[in-house]
Amino acid sequence: MFEITDDLIGKYSIIGPRYTSYPTAPMWHEIEPATQQEWLAVNTNSQKAVSLYIHIPFCRDRCLYCGCNVIITRQQEASAEYVSYILNEIDTLADSRRGNRIVKQLHFGGGTPNFLLNEEFVQIMEKLRDRFDFNEETEIGIEIDPCTTRPGQLEFLAEIGINRLSLGVQDLDETVQKAVQRVQGKEITLEHLSHAKSLGMKGINFDLIYGLPFQTVDSFRKTVEQIVEMRPDRLAVYNFGYLPNRMIHQRKIKSETLPDTKTKMRILLGSINQFCEAGYEYIGMDHFALPEDELAVAQKNRTLYRNFMGYTPKSNIDLLGIGVTAISEFDRYFVQNEKKLKLYKQHISEAGISGIRGIELSPDDLKRKWTILKLICHFYLDFKEFQDEFSVDFTSYFEEELSQLKDLEEDGLLELREDCIRVVNHGQILVRNICMIFDAYLKRSDVPEVKYSKTI
Numbered sequence: 001m002f003e004i005t006d007d008l009i010g011k012y013s014i015i016g017p018r019y020t021s022y023p024t025a026p027m028w029h030e031i032e033p034a035t036q037q038e039w040l041a042v043n044t045n046s047q048k049a050v051s052l053y054i055h056i057p058f059c060r061d062r063c064l065y066c067g068c069n070v071i072i073t074r075q076q077e078a079s080a081e082y083v084s085y086i087l088n089e090i091d092t093l094a095d096s097r098r099g100n101r102i103v104k105q106l107h108f109g110g111g112t113p114n115f116l117l118n119e120e121f122v123q124i125m126e127k128l129r130d131r132f133d134f135n136e137e138t139e140i141g142i143e144i145d146p147c148t149t150r151p152g153q154l155e156f157l158a159e160i161g162i163n164r165l166s167l168g169v170q171d172l173d174e175t176v177q178k179a180v181q182r183v184q185g186k187e188i189t190l191e192h193l194s195h196a197k198s199l200g201m202k203g204i205n206f207d208l209i210y211g212l213p214f215q216t217v218d219s220f221r222k223t224v225e226q227i228v229e230m231r232p233d234r235l236a237v238y239n240f241g242y243l244p245n246r247m248i249h250q251r252k253i254k255s256e257t258l259p260d261t262k263t264k265m266r267i268l269l270g271s272i273n274q275f276c277e278a279g280y281e282y283i284g285m286d287h288f289a290l291p292e293d294e295l296a297v298a299q300k301n302r303t304l305y306r307n308f309m310g311y312t313p314k315s316n317i318d319l320l321g322i323g324v325t326a327i328s329e330f331d332r333y334f335v336q337n338e339k340k341l342k343l344y345k346q347h348i349s350e351a352g353i354s355g356i357r358g359i360e361l362s363p364d365d366l367k368r369k370w371t372i373l374k375l376i377c378h379f380y381l382d383f384k385e386f387q388d389e390f391s392v393d394f395t396s397y398f399e400e401e402l403s404q405l406k407d408l409e410e411d412g413l414l415e416l417r418e419d420c421i422r423v424v425n426h427g428q429i430l431v432r433n434i435c436m437i438f439d440a441y442l443k444r445s446d447v448p449e450v451k452y453s454k455t456i
């Protein structure tokens with residue numbers, strides 16, 4: 001059972017990064033696609049396997065809560081044109097790589113990837129199989145909006161090799177669904193889950209959001225009760241990112257309809273406890289998985305990793321992002337592709353790639369990234385492993401940070417031992433606060449001020 005007192009909520013409910021990367025994306029700087037090309041060249045002989053992420057930005061309708069980078073259109077031809085640029089980008093990335101081309105993981109994210117027509121998926125898969133190496137073990141996943149899948153689409157996706165599925169659910173309460181303009185009956189969700197299971201898909205995930213309009217502790221408890229009965233393999237329970245100043249469509253959600261901070265916290269804690277009581281493992285920030293799911297297994301084996309898609313069982317891998325806004329992570333580099341479709345197409349036509357922001361990690365960044373990843377993925381950090389990795393003594397290098405952690409230890413978030421740090425009890429829910437101690441950029445005055453979301 002996770003419990004946090006109101007005092008601790010007050011103390012630790014501060015704004016902070018979600019650490020899907022370190023340094024966090026706002027700390028990256030502008031680059032030219034030519035710089036991305038140079039960085040890819042540095043990594044050309046990499047012996048690491050590959051993880052590919054393909055971003056499909058299109059959605060037929062806009063859900064009012066949505067904070068993702070999407071293009072709302074009913075014009076089906078938009079995707080055919082887009083796919084031609086994706087194919088071009090795949091070629092450039094494949095050309096830049098002479099080392100290991102084995103794809104351990106491929107993920108279609110969005111937007112709504114099921115917007116693509118079958119023949120467009122075929123084009124992409126043929127190109128990928130031609131330019132990279134796939135095998136039986138390659139994990140191929142897709143994010144699906146169950147309201148817009150076409151008849152026969154799941155069977156088709158299974159036929160072309162898709163074996164992982166993530167479904168947007170958000171909340172099962174009708175009042176909440178209407179308020180966010182995403183009305184999705186429980187039946188359609190259940191139908192997709194059973195169908196995907198019967199097709200042999202694994203790691204089936206549901207996305208939920210807490211903090212949505214008209215949600216109450218009781219209404220979300222009922223949603224969670226129904227969800228655990230359905231028993232998806234994985235769950236992501238996101239904190240509603242409400243930024244009406246930046247996202248005009250979110251202004252249709254009135255702030256007075258949102259649960260207040262304490263209610264939100266009770267909703268979150270209630271759902272965490274419900275999932276754990278129902279046999280799910282708490283993986284870390286926002287994520288749960290059944291004990292036999294590979295995410296839970298990877299956490300136990302300490303091979304879990306976290307990147308901009310969230311937690312992943314695949315570590316020690318080069319992530320190559322394809323499509324508008326996609327992010328790549330390889331060697332000591334992060335790169336983000338152009339966000340605007342028109343400019344993305346222009347870059348791809350000219351250079352075959354479209355990286356416009358990125359960063360080369362310094363030796364200090366690499367040490368802090370390693371540290372944050374250990375804490376956020378495994379709730380455990382072994383000082384000797386750090387010594388083995390960097391030939392530097394952890395306790396001397398992070399002397400100041402370790403003394404700052406003492407306060408968090410007194411509040412019961414962690415245990416500081418002679419040879420390791422263990423994140424315990426409610427510290428696992430507040431792990432962002434612990435990671436923030438190791439974030440050098442938060443202490444610097446020469447970096448942009450960022451409006452992160454609240455840690456809880």
Ligand SMILES: C[S@@+](CC[C@H](N)C(=O)[O-])C[C@H]1O[C@@H](n2cnc3c(N)ncnc32)[C@H](O)[C@@H]1O
Pocket residue numbers: 065066067068109110111112113143144145146167168169170207208209238239240241242
């Ligand atoms: C990019 S969407 C893809 C899923 C698919 N388009 C759908 O809606 O079913 C991935 C997930 O992001 C989450 N999401 C979107 N906007 C959010 C927001 N403002 N705050 C928190 N989570 C959000 C939702 O849970 C959504 O299912």
Ligand code: SF4
Pocket residue numbers: 058059061062063066067068070110111112145168
């Ligand atoms: S939640 Fe999914 S379907 Fe809705 S607008 Fe966002 S990406 Fe599109």
